[in-house]
Amino acid sequence: MAAIKVLNMNGSEVGSMELNDNVFAVEYNEPLIHQAVVTRLANERQGTKSTLTRTEVRGGGIKPWRQKGTGRARQGSIRAPQWIKGGVVFAPKSRDFSKKMNAKAKKAALYSALSKKVADGEFIVVDELKVSAPKTKEMAAFAKALGLNKTALVVMDNNDVNVIRAAANLPKLATLPLAQLNTYDVVVNEKIVMTVAAVKKFQKEEEVN
Numbered sequence: 509m510a511a512i513k514v515l516n517m518n519g520s521e522v523g524s525m526e527l528n529d530n531v532f533a534v535e536y537n538e539p540l541i542h543q544a545v546v547t548r549l550a551n552e553r554q555g556t557k558s559t560l561t562r563t564e565v566r567g568g569g570i571k572p573w574r575q576k577g578t579g580r581a582r583q584g585s586i587r588a589p590q591w592i593k594g595g596v597v598f599a600p601k602s603r604d605f606s607k608k609m610n611a612k613a614k615k616a617a618l619y620s621a622l623s624k625k626v627a628d629g630e631f632i633v634v635d636e637l638k639v640s641a642p643k644t645k646e647m648a649a650f651a652k653a654l655g656l657n658k659t660a661l662v663v664m665d666n667n668d669v670n671v672i673r674a675a676a677n678l679p680k681l682a683t684l685p686l687a688q689l690n691t692y693d694v695v696v697n698e699k700i701v702m703t704v705a706a707v708k709k710f711q712k713e714e715e716v717n
Contacts, residue, residue: 510526510527510529510532510533510626511524511525511526511527512524512525512527512626512631512633513633514633514634514635514704515632515633515634515635515654516634516635516636517634517636517637517638517650517653518653519653519654519655522635523635525633525704525707525708527626527707527711528711528714530619530714531619531622531623531710531711531714532619532622532623532626532631533623533626533627534616534619534620534622534623535620535623536620536623536624536627537616537617537620540613540616540617540620541617541620541621541691541695543609543613543617544609544613544614544617544618544621544690544691544692545691545692545695546607547607547608547609548690548691548692549692550605550606550607551605551606551607553605553606555602555603555604555605556602557600557601557602558599558600558601558602559596559599559600559601560595560596560599561595561596561599562585562587562588562589562594562595563595564595565587565593565594565595566587567586567587568585568586568587568588568591568594569585571583571584571585572585572586614690614691617691618689618690618691618694621691621694621695622694622700625694625699625700630698630699630700631699631700631702632654632699632700632701632702633701633702633703633704633707634654634701634702634703634704635703635704636703636704636705637650637662637664637668637671637703638668638670638671639670639671639674640670641670641674642669642670642671642672642673642674643674644674644675644676644677644678646674647671647674647675647678647681648678651678651680651681654701656680656681656699656701657680658680658698658699659680659681659682659696659697659698659699660680660681660682660697660698660699660700660701661682661683661684661693661694661697661699661700661701662675662681662682662683662684662701662702663683663684663685663686663689663700663701663702663703663706664683664684664685664686664703664706665685665686665703665705665706665709666685666705667685671683682697686702686706686709686710689710
């Protein structure tokens with residue numbers, strides 16, 4: 509097991525902890541991570557768009573003018589696609605974009621993404637994460653102390669409402685309870701910050717499974 513230093517909210521080192529190699533030292537599997545990200549994005553698509561084809565547009569039941577002798581191009585219906593208010597060619601219809609990915613593959617992708625963060629030095633562990641009040645300046649000071657200059661994801665072992673509200677106005681800082689941790693959020697954020705309690709709980713779940 510590899511050791512990682514533990515910081516406090518001021519960015520000072522206050523200790524260290526062991527990381528489970530089965531979780532945080534997994535071989536990087538880019539195709540699996542890609543599959544997890546694509547699945548997540550596909551499942552977020554609503555697929556509710558719908559427009560009318562020429563067979564669904566109201567009206568246009570008769571030929572607008574006779575076939576020959578008018579000097580105009582022949583037409584069969586005023587609801588053909590070339591007409592104003594006509595139907596749409598290859599009209600988009602409601603569909604289900606969702607994809608499925610088995611639980612073991614999802615877990616493997618998450619472990620691989622987290623392991624990459626640890627290997628690249630983009631994984632930070634803090635002893636605890638508390639704010640006195642839901643004020644942005646406290647979380648802003650925390651982000652500055654830890655050098656979170658770009659996008660960062662803070663993973664907590666619980667739903668601390670004060671922390672969530674305090675970080676809500678910081679566009680580059682996202683918060684997430686451990687139960688909702690997923691590969692997509694790990695990949696799209698440059699740095700991952702987890703509390704000691706969250707890491708222990710996460711590793712314990714792996715030992716149980």
